[in-house]
Amino acid sequence: MNTRRDSIPLTFYYFGLIALLYLPIALLFLFSVNSSASLSFPIKQLTFDWYRQLFDADAVLRSARNSLIVAIGSSFAATLLGTMVSILMLRYKFRGQNLLIALAVLPLIVPYVVLGVALLLLFAILHIDRSLWTIGIAHTVVALPYTLLIIASRLAGFDASLEEAAMDLGADYPTTLRRVVLPLIFPAMISAWLTAFTVSFDEFALALFLSGTQPTFPVYLFSQLRFANRLPIMIALAVLMMIGTLTLVFIAERVRRAE
Amino acid sequence: MDRRATFWFIYLPPLIWLGLFFVLPVLLMAAFSFRPDMRGDLFQLWTPTLDQYASLAATGSYWRLLWISAMTALGIGISAVTLAYPLAYFLALHAGRRAGFYLVLLLVPFWTSYLLRVMAWKILLGTEGVINSFLIYVGIIQEPLPALLYNRTAVILTLIYVWIPFAALPILAALQRIDTSLFEAAADLGARPYDQFTRITLPLSLPGVFAAFFMVFIPTVGEYVTPLLVGGSRGFLYGNIIQDFFTKAANWPFGSALSMIMLAATMILVAFATRLVDLRQLFE
Numbered sequence: 001m002n003t004r005r006d007s008i009p010l011t012f013y014y015f016g017l018i019a020l021l022y023l024p025i026a027l028l029f030l031f032s033v034n035s036s037a038s039l040s041f042p043i044k045q046l047t048f049d050w051y052r053q054l055f056d057a058d059a060v061l062r063s064a065r066n067s068l069i070v071a072i073g074s075s076f077a078a079t080l081l082g083t084m085v086s087i088l089m090l091r092y093k094f095r096g097q098n099l100l101i102a103l104a105v106l107p108l109i110v111p112y113v114v115l116g117v118a119l120l121l122l123f124a125i126l127h128i129d130r131s132l133w134t135i136g137i138a139h140t141v142v143a144l145p146y147t148l149l150i151i152a153s154r155l156a157g158f159d160a161s162l163e164e165a166a167m168d169l170g171a172d173y174p175t176t177l178r179r180v181v182l183p184l185i186f187p188a189m190i191s192a193w194l195t196a197f198t199v200s201f202d203e204f205a206l207a208l209f210l211s212g213t214q215p216t217f218p219v220y221l222f223s224q225l226r227f228a229n230r231l232p233i234m235i236a237l238a239v240l241m242m243i244g245t246l247t248l249v250f251i252a253e254r255v256r257r258a259e
Numbered sequence: 260m261d262r263r264a265t266f267w268f269i270y271l272p273p274l275i276w277l278g279l280f281f282v283l284p285v286l287l288m289a290a291f292s293f294r295p296d297m298r299g300d301l302f303q304l305w306t307p308t309l310d311q312y313a314s315l316a317a318t319g320s321y322w323r324l325l326w327i328s329a330m331t332a333l334g335i336g337i338s339a340v341t342l343a344y345p346l347a348y349f350l351a352l353h354a355g356r357r358a359g360f361y362l363v364l365l366l367v368p369f370w371t372s373y374l375l376r377v378m379a380w381k382i383l384l385g386t387e388g389v390i391n392s393f394l395i396y397v398g399i400i401q402e403p404l405p406a407l408l409y410n411r412t413a414v415i416l417t418l419i420y421v422w423i424p425f426a427a428l429p430i431l432a433a434l435q436r437i438d439t440s441l442f443e444a445a446a447d448l449g450a451r452p453y454d455q456f457t458r459i460t461l462p463l464s465l466p467g468v469f470a471a472f473f474m475v476f477i478p479t480v481g482e483y484v485t486p487l488l489v490g491g492s493r494g495f496l497y498g499n500i501i502q503d504f505f506t507k508a509a510n511w512p513f514g515s516a517l518s519m520i521m522l523a524a525t526m527i528l529v530a531f532a533t534r535l536v537d538l539r540q541l542f543e
Contacts, residue, residue, distance in 0.1 A: 011347040014361065017423065021368040024379030024420075027389060031382070081276055084269040092266060100270075103277045109529050110285075113480020113498040114518050117505045118284035121291060121515070125301045137280050144277075173262040202372050205484050209505070218374045225378070225488075235375075242371045250314060253363070 001025040025242075032236040050236040057233055063220035065236060067201055070132050074139035075196035079189055081140070082147025082196075085153050087181065089148075091163070101148075108145040116140070116209035123210070130212035138206040141194035150195060154188030155181070187255055199246060207256055217241070285522070292515035321500065321517065325524065328497040331411065332479035335418045336472045343471060344424035348460075350427070351434035364429070365424050373421065377488045380417045383491070384408045387422035409491030417489050418479060426471040433467025434460070453483070473532045480525060497521060 035045040053062060085104050088097070107115065119138050123130060162184070166176040182189075204218035211219045220236070224230050293307040315321055346365065354361050368376065383389045391403040437460065445455045483498030490496070501521065504514030 009354045010345060010353050013345050013363075014349045014354075017342070018364060021365070021420070021424065024376055024383060025368060025371060027382055028379050077276075081273045081458050085273050086268055086451075088273070094266070094270075099354075100274065100277075103281065104273065107281060109358075109477055109525060111478070111498065111521055111525055112482050113501050114288075114522050114525075115284070116282075117501060117514060117518055118288040120505060121279065121287050121511065122280070122284040125287060140276070141281050144273075147542065173265045174268075177265070202374070204374050208484075209502075218372070221374055238372055240373045244376070245371065246367065249366075 003240075028235050028242075029239060031232060032239045034232070039119055050232040053239075054233050054236050054240075059220065060233060060237055063215050063217045064241065066100045066132055066214050067100060067217040070136045070139060070207075071197045071201040073132075074136040074143060074200045075193050077136070077140040078143035078147045078196040079151075079193045081144055082151050082192055083182075083185070083189060085144070085148050086152040086185070087177070088202050091160060091181075104148050105145045107142045112142070112205035116206045119206075130210055132214055132216075134210040134212070135207045135216060136200075138210050139196075139200035139203055142203075142206065143199045146195045148191035150192040151185055151188045154185050158184055187258070190255050191252050194248055194255075198248060201241075201245065261491055288515045288518055291512055292519045294512040294515075297511060307482045311513050315513070315516050315520065321497075321520075324495070324500065325497045325520065327411075328480055328482075329524070331415060331496065332476050332482075335415055335479050336476035338415075339422040339426040339475045340430070340468055340471050344430055344468070345465075346423070347427045347430035347434055347464075347524050350431050352460075365427060368424060374484070374488070376421060377417055380413070380420070381408065381489055384413055406418065408489055409493060411490060411494045412494070414486050414490040414494040414506050418482065421485075422475045422479075426475050429470035429474065430464060430467040433443065433464040433470075437463045469532075469535050473529075477525065477529065477532075480528070481521060 032050055033046050033048065035047040062159065081104075085100065088094075089101055115138065119134065122131075123134050126135065163176050163180055166180045166243065171179065202218065203216075204222065207216050207219050208222065215223065217237075221234050224234055292311055293309070294305045294309045295310055299305075350358050350362055350365075381388065385408050386403045387390070388408070392398075393402065394400045441459055441463075442455060445459055450458065481498050482496055483502050486494045486496050486499050487502075490499075497517075498521070501514055501517050504510045504517060508514075
C-alpha cells in the first residue's frame with residue numbers, strides 16, 4: 001500500500017501547500033528588511049532600519065508589553081482554574097458536577113463576538129473601566145477549556161490509589177494534593193500554561209471590544225493599519241514576536257514529549 | 260483540613276469566576292435584548308419588550324446575512340477539510356520517520372499571529388499589493404486589478420488558508436488510530452488501493468473528518484475580524500453587524516438581540532454536531 005510510487009503525488013501536494021502557507025509569512029520577513037515604506041514590488045534595498053526604529057517606537061513596545069502582561073496573567077489564572085476544575089471533575093462526585101464542567105468547556109463554542117459584547121455590557125453596567133484587566137478576564141474564560149482538557153487528560157491517567165496511599169499514611173487532603181497530585185500533573189500544567197499563553201497573546205476579537213486606553217499588540221496593530229508608513233515597524237516587531245511565539249511552541253512540544 | 264473543606268476551597272473560585280464572567284454577561288445580554296431602547300441609565304429596570312426581536316424579524320437583510328454567514332462557513336469548512344485530508348493522509352501513512360517534523364512544519368503558520376497572516380494576504384491582494392505591483396512591474400497589466408480585495412471571495416480564501424493546518428489535526432488523529440493490519444488483510448484478500456481507500460481508510464477516518472469540519476465551521480460562523488480586514492463592506496458577515504451595533508451604532512438592545520440569535524444558532528448547530536460526532540474526540 002505505502003509504495004513509493006503513490007507517495008510522490010502526495011509529497012508534491014504536501015510541499016505545494018507548505019509553500020503556499022509560508023508565502024505570506026516569507027513576504028512579511030521580506031518587507032521587514034526592505035528599505036521602502038510601501039509594501040510593494042520591486043524590493044528596494046536590504047535594511048535593518050525598521051528594527052532599529054522599533055526600539056524608539058514607544059507606543060509599539062508598550063503595546064507588546066501590554067500583550068505580555070495580559071497573556072502571563074490570564075494564562076496563570078486559566079491554569080489555576082483548569083487545575084481546580086480537573087480535580088473536581090476526576091476526584092470528586094457532587095451535584096451540579098456536569099453543569100460546572102459544561103460551563104468550563106462551553107466558551108470553546110460561544111462565538112468570540114458574542115462573548116466580547118456580553119462582557120462589554122457587563123463591565124459597562126458595573127461601571128468598570130476597560131483596561132488590561134478586562135481583556136485578561138475574557139482571555140481567562142476562553143483559555144479555561146484548553147487548560148482544563150490538557151490537565152484533566154493527564155490527571156485521568158493516574159488512578160486515585162496513590163492519593164489514597166498518601167492519606168492512609170496520615171497526610172491530610174491538601175498535603176496530598178500538594179505533595180502527590182500536583183507533582184504528577186505538573187508537566188501538564190506547564191503545557192496548559194503555554195497553550196493559554198498563546199491563546200491570549202495573539203487574541204484580537206475579544207480584545208478589540210474590551211481594551212481601554214492601553215491597547216494590546218493586535219489592537220494597536222489594527223489601529224495603525226491605516227498609516228502605511230508605520231507598517232514596516234509593526235511588521236518588524238511582529239516578526240520578532242513570531243520568533244518568540246515559535247520558541248514557546250517548541251518548548252511546549254519538548255515538555256509534552258518529555259512526559 | 261479535610262477533603263470536604265478542600266472541596267469548597269477549589270470549587271468556589273471556578274464557580275464564581277465562570278458565574279461572574281461567563282454566565283452573568285450572557286444573562287445580562289439576554290435581558291438587554293428585551294430592553295426597549297438605550298435611554299436612561301444602563302443599570303435600571305425596564306419593561307421587557309419583544310420590540311428588538313420584532314424589528315429583527317421584520318428585516319430580511321439580517322436573516323439573509325445570517326444565512327450567508329452560515330453558508331460561507333459551510334463552504335469554508337468543506338474546502339478546508341477537503342484540502343487538509345490529503346495532508347493528514349500523507350502525514351499518517353506516507354511520511355514515515357519524518358512525520359513528526361513535517362507536522363511541526365505544517366503547524367508553524369498556525370502558531371504565528373492571526374492578524375498578521377491576514378494582513379499578509381492584504382499585502383498580497385491589495386490594489387498596491389504584491390500581486391498587482393508584480394503584474395505591473397513585469398508589464399502584464401497597466402492598471403491594478405481592483406477585484407482582488409474587499410469582497411467575500413477574499414474573506415473565504417483567507418479563512419480557508421488560515422484553517423487548513425488546523426483542520427488536518429483531527430483527521431490525522433483518526434487516521435493514526437486505524438489498525439494497519441486491516442490494510443494488509445485487505446491487500447491479502449485482493450483489494451486494489453482504490454478499494455482499500457474507499458472501503459477502509461475513508462470510512463474509518465470519517466469521525467476525524469466531521470470533527471475537523473466543526474472545528475472550522477463553528478468559529479467561522481461568528482467570524483468578524485477577517486471581514487473587517489480583507490472583506491470591506493461587501494464582505495461583511497453576521498458578526499460584523501453585531502460589532503457595528505455595539506460600537507458605531509451604539510444600539511446595544513438591538514445588538515444584544517442579534518447576538519442572542521447568533522448564540523442560539525450556534526447552540527443548535529453544536530447540538531446537531533454532537534449527534535453526528537463525539538465532540539470529545541476534538542480534544543485528543
